[in-house]
Amino acid sequence: MAKIFANVEKGILVSTLVLMVVLIFGQVVGRYIFQSAPSWTEEIARYLHIFQVWIGASYAVKLREHIRVDAFISLFQGIGRKILESISVILWFSLVLFLAIFGTALVMDTISYGQRSPAMQIPMWLPMVAVPIGSLGMAVRLVFQLIEIWKGNYEKPKSEGIVT
Amino acid sequence: MSVLLLFGTLLVCLLIGVPIAISLGVSALTAIYFGTTLPLGTIVQKAFTSLDSFPLLAIPFFMLAGILMGKGGVSKRLLHLATSMVGWMTGGLSMVTIVACMFFAAISGSGPATVAAIGGFMIPAMIAKNYKPGFAASVPAAAGSIGVIIPPSIPFVIYGVTANVSVGDMFIAGIIPGMLIAVLLMVTAYVISVKNNYRPEDGSKTTGKEVFRALNDAKWALFIPVIILGGIYGGIFSPTEAAVVSVVYALIIGAFIYKELTWKTVYDSFIQTIIINSTTMIIICLSVSFAHFMTLVQLPDQISSYLTGLTTNPIFILLVINLLLLLVGMFIDTISAVVILTPVLLPIVTEFGVDPVHFGVILVANLAIGFVTPPVGVNLFVASTVGKVKFEKIVVGVLPLLVVMIFALFIITYVPALSMWLTEMYR
Amino acid sequence: RPDSAGGDSEDGGGESYKISIAHLVSEDQSSHIAAESFKEKVEEESDGQITVEIHPNGELYPSDREAIEAVQQGNVEMTIPAVASISSFNKDFMVFDLPFLFENYEQAYQVLDGEIGQGLLDDLTEQNIKGLVFAENGFRHLSNNEGPVESLEDIQGLKMRTLESPVHTATFNALGMNASPFAFGELYTALQQGTYDAMEAPVSLFYTNKFFEVQDYLTLTGHVYAPTALLMNNEFYESLSPDLQELVVEASEEYRKEQRELARKQDSEFLEELKAEGMEVNEPSDELMESFRDEVEPVYEEFKEEIGADLLEDVQNASE
Ligand code: NA
Numbered sequence: 068m069a070k071i072f073a074n075v076e077k078g079i080l081v082s083t084l085v086l087m088v089v090l091i092f093g094q095v096v097g098r099y100i101f102q103s104a105p106s107w108t109e110e111i112a113r114y115l116h117i118f119q120v121w122i123g124a125s126y127a128v129k130l131r132e133h134i135r136v137d138a139f140i141s142l143f144q145g146i147g148r149k150i151l152e153s154i155s156v157i158l159w160f161s162l163v164l165f166l167a168i169f170g171t172a173l174v175m176d177t178i179s180y181g182q183r184s185p186a187m188q189i190p191m192w193l194p195m196v197a198v199p200i201g202s203l204g205m206a207v208r209l210v211f212q213l214i215e216i217w218k219g220n221y222e223k224p225k226s227e228g229i230v231t
Numbered sequence: 232m233s234v235l236l237l238f239g240t241l242l243v244c245l246l247i248g249v250p251i252a253i254s255l256g257v258s259a260l261t262a263i264y265f266g267t268t269l270p271l272g273t274i275v276q277k278a279f280t281s282l283d284s285f286p287l288l289a290i291p292f293f294m295l296a297g298i299l300m301g302k303g304g305v306s307k308r309l310l311h312l313a314t315s316m317v318g319w320m321t322g323g324l325s326m327v328t329i330v331a332c333m334f335f336a337a338i339s340g341s342g343p344a345t346v347a348a349i350g351g352f353m354i355p356a357m358i359a360k361n362y363k364p365g366f367a368a369s370v371p372a373a374a375g376s377i378g379v380i381i382p383p384s385i386p387f388v389i390y391g392v393t394a395n396v397s398v399g400d401m402f403i404a405g406i407i408p409g410m411l412i413a414v415l416l417m418v419t420a421y422v423i424s425v426k427n428n429y430r431p432e433d434g435s436k437t438t439g440k441e442v443f444r445a446l447n448d449a450k451w452a453l454f455i456p457v458i459i460l461g462g463i464y465g466g467i468f469s470p471t472e473a474a475v476v477s478v479v480y481a482l483i484i485g486a487f488i489y490k491e492l493t494w495k496t497v498y499d500s501f502i503q504t505i506i507i508n509s510t511t512m513i514i515i516c517l518s519v520s521f522a523h524f525m526t527l528v529q530l531p532d533q534i535s536s537y538l539t540g541l542t543t544n545p546i547f548i549l550l551v552i553n554l555l556l557l558l559v560g561m562f563i564d565t566i567s568a569v570v571i572l573t574p575v576l577l578p579i580v581t582e583f584g585v586d587p588v589h590f591g592v593i594l595v596a597n598l599a600i601g602f603v604t605p606p607v608g609v610n611l612f613v614a615s616t617v618g619k620v621k622f623e624k625i626v627v628g629v630l631p632l633l634v635v636m637i638f639a640l641f642i643i644t645y646v647p648a649l650s651m652w653l654t655e656m657y658r
Numbered sequence: 659r660p661d662s663a664g665g666d667s668e669d670g671g672g673e674s675y676k677i678s679i680a681h682l683v684s685e686d687q688s689s690h691i692a693a694e695s696f697k698e699k700v701e702e703e704s705d706g707q708i709t710v711e712i713h714p715n716g717e718l719y720p721s722d723r724e725a726i727e728a729v730q731q732g733n734v735e736m737t738i739p740a741v742a743s744i745s746s747f748n749k750d751f752m753v754f755d756l757p758f759l760f761e762n763y764e765q766a767y768q769v770l771d772g773e774i775g776q777g778l779l780d781d782l783t784e785q786n787i788k789g790l791v792f793a794e795n796g797f798r799h800l801s802n803n804e805g806p807v808e809s810l811e812d813i814q815g816l817k818m819r820t821l822e823s824p825v826h827t828a829t830f831n832a833l834g835m836n837a838s839p840f841a842f843g844e845l846y847t848a849l850q851q852g853t854y855d856a857m858e859a860p861v862s863l864f865y866t867n868k869f870f871e872v873q874d875y876l877t878l879t880g881h882v883y884a885p886t887a888l889l890m891n892n893e894f895y896e897s898l899s900p901d902l903q904e905l906v907v908e909a910s911e912e913y914r915k916e917q918r919e920l921a922r923k924q925d926s927e928f929l930e931e932l933k934a935e936g937m938e939v940n941e942p943s944d945e946l947m948e949s950f951r952d953e954v955e956p957v958y959e960e961f962k963e964e965i966g967a968d969l970l971e972d973v974q975n976a977s978e
């Protein structure tokens with residue numbers, strides 16, 4: 068089940084990047100070959116990117132790819148390490164929970180005020196919803212990470228790690 | 232008070248292993264909540280709007296192009312060509328990296344994108360030739376920062392507009408200082424390579440025939456710099472668009488000419504790009520909240536009034552300003568820093584007779600160094616992820632390069648002619 | 659967390675308030691100078707009950723859209739955006755994006771300061787924004803790197819950078835240009851390298867943002883009159899006592915008067931500067947203006963429904 072979910076997530080992420088490439092490449096081709104380019108390519112590429120970043124940030128929690136300095140906490144082992152790692156995850160969790168809650172409030176406000184995007188004229192809450200979704204995703208993943216910490220796993224998962 | 236809270240929280244978070252992005256967010260949130268009455272909503276607004284920028288897309292596109300070139304056999308051939316030309320030299324690879332970064336960064340104007348594109352294949356190549364990983368990764372990180380000094384450069388455009396000086400003048404003024412840094416970096420890389428004995432096993436020079444064969448083998452790959460350079464300078468596309476065009480080109484030659492790309496490797500390249508890009512962007516995104524908070528509490532103004540009270544000696548004031556800028560560059564992204572600091576610092580230095588064009592070069596050079604200073608050094612993060620080298624190792628490896636860059640900064644600061652000579656000729 | 663902004667002021671004169679104004683332009687541009695006078699008046703005549711802090715150069719919010727959103731959310735109290743970016747929040751404002759809507763300042767002032775303008779500002783309260791007054795960025799003109807524009811053919815096929823406004827893009831495409839929106843931050847470089855040949859902006863923007871360095875010809879088409887608006891968070895406005903509200907409105911009206919005078923003065927000064935910097939400036943002939951108007955007629959048809967046919971008709975009648 069979790070595996071299917073992760074594959075769907077990866078599929079969405081990859082599609083956003085493919086679309087971004089197609090759109091901007093199409094913009095260049097349009098400008099030179101058809102002498103005109105649609106006005107919304109840049110806007111949609113930007114919004115896709117925002118989704119990709121926030122959902123990607125959530126996916127990166129699972130892979131433990133977020134960049135951090137672990138020189139200091141690596142000095143600790145056993146219970147001390149578990150406690151420090153837990154505090155770190157709880158601080159992280161608090162921030163993303165804050166972003167999820169305030170992000171949802173921003174989305175609700177934007178729905179009620181009816182703000183629209185400048186080029187495509189789509190409701191502005193649609194791209195904005197990336198922030199609470201990504202934050203919520205991170206929050207859920209952090210709960211699992213906390214469990215892993217108490218099992219003593221602090222390192223990046225080997226099998227899921229991105230291979231060069 | 233709120234400033235102490237801001238930096239205190241940041242330090243504690245970083246120490247206990249909270250990711251750098253999250254540390255910036257947590258400290259901004261803590262300082263706003265406990266130190267001020269300002270609305271908290273700003274942080275979440277910035278979390279969205281700071282990413283709503285088209286030029287920012289150049290970063291993932293160049294990352295993707297770099298990774299695809301790596302997997303599609305493009306980089307291998309370029310690297311083979313470079314090795315056959317200078318590989319016999321001690322430290323040859325590190326110097327090739329610097330030159331490549333200088334050109335690439337110059338045209339893309341983006342430090343992180345450069346590190347992703349060049350570092351993606353040069354770091355593993357250097358490590359394979361027994362370079363220390365920390366050094367190998369820090370070479371493209373340091374060289375990639377020169378891109379904002381050599382034109383075109385978005386920070387110079389923003390400085391020109393904020394400081395009311397000619398952007399064209401700024402572009403010209405950046406050329407010599409940018410090359411100075413590049414040359415000094417190459418000298419340093421050479422010295423380090425000699426010290427660590429980074430040289431090929433056989434040590435013999437390659438023959439002209441071998442170079443020619445490598446050149447022929449790499450001919451399709453060589454079109455990539457031509458497309459990017461020619462495309463941007465020929466006015467065919469913007470840097471961001473150039474990045475996309477190079478993605479498409481790398482896909483085509485990797486799949487159809489070198490036949491080394493498969494659906495699986497392409498898919499993996501996309502996933503890898505997304506992970507590296509997301510973790511970098513989240514840092515940029517939350518450091519904007521951090522910078523926003525500093526502006527709101529008018530920290531820059533406080534600093535400036537403190538500075539002017541300190542001394543009346545122009546040499547000393549420039550020294551203090553440089554130290555301040557280096558400190559700022561540790562925590563804040565370049566563009567925010569230019570917008571926030573120019574109006575504060577420019578009046579001070581012009582009082583002492585410093586030309587605004589010269590000061591712009593000093594400012595941007597400082598912030599370029601900020602790309603490679605921890606804790607918030609975007610180039611270091613990208614080098615760490617694309618090169619698979621631990622962040623702490625790069626921080627150690629980059630130290631000698633950092634020292635040299637700071638040395639170059641002081642030369643640029645105290646020898647105005649480096650910035651002004653070409654500009655004045657052109658005027 | 660600390661007590662709110664001022665709490666009760668010590669001299670017992672009631673609540674105290676802080677207004678932060680975030681805007682995009684530099685400190686020597688008319689909008690900032692007039693905002694300084696606004697600050698002075700409000701601070702002085704409120705006996706220190708209100709303090710005003712101005713953040714220029716986009717140092718708080720680098721785009722108008724972001725600043726309006728911040729005002730709406732109460733993250734900052736006031737901003738002074740170009741009206742074109744308000745249309746994302748309220749479609750009616752799109753009417754001002756239409757080309758050749760006003761022929762001169764007087765027509766524009768008549769609409770903006772009259773019933774229609776007031777109605778539009780009042781409508782913004784539904785978006786939690788108090789619209790105070792309209793001021794201006796002046797008329798927008800067309801520049802390019804190919805040659806002086808003396809006939810329609812001169813602009814046809816030029817790669818034209820437009821604002822992210824469907825009306826603007828449609829307008830320049832209707833004129834036969836190859837128009838598309840492009841990020842403002844990369845624009846200077848794009849023009850320098852020839853990725854785009856042409857752009858359009860108010861005179862002040864050409865001057866303050868150094869576009870004269872990368873654009874050789876300026877044609878005074880005045881195709882769009884670009885108003886700005888002084889906006890305040892509506893909840894904040896409602897929290898002020900009636901006296902203070904009155905003061906804010908009065909100071910806003912003085913802002914409008916001073917800013918417009920200054921803007922028009924700066925427009926002619928900046929135009930001279932642009933010429934001195936080597937930009938070739940020309941005035942299009944009456945015939946050319948007439949053919950511009952004919953060519954953009956379909957744009958009015960295209961957007962009539964979206965903007966509201968009634969509003970458009972009212973504006974056109976009022977400005978006749
Ligand atoms: Na550059």
Ligand code: NA
Nearest residue numbers: 560561601607
């Ligand atoms: Na830094």
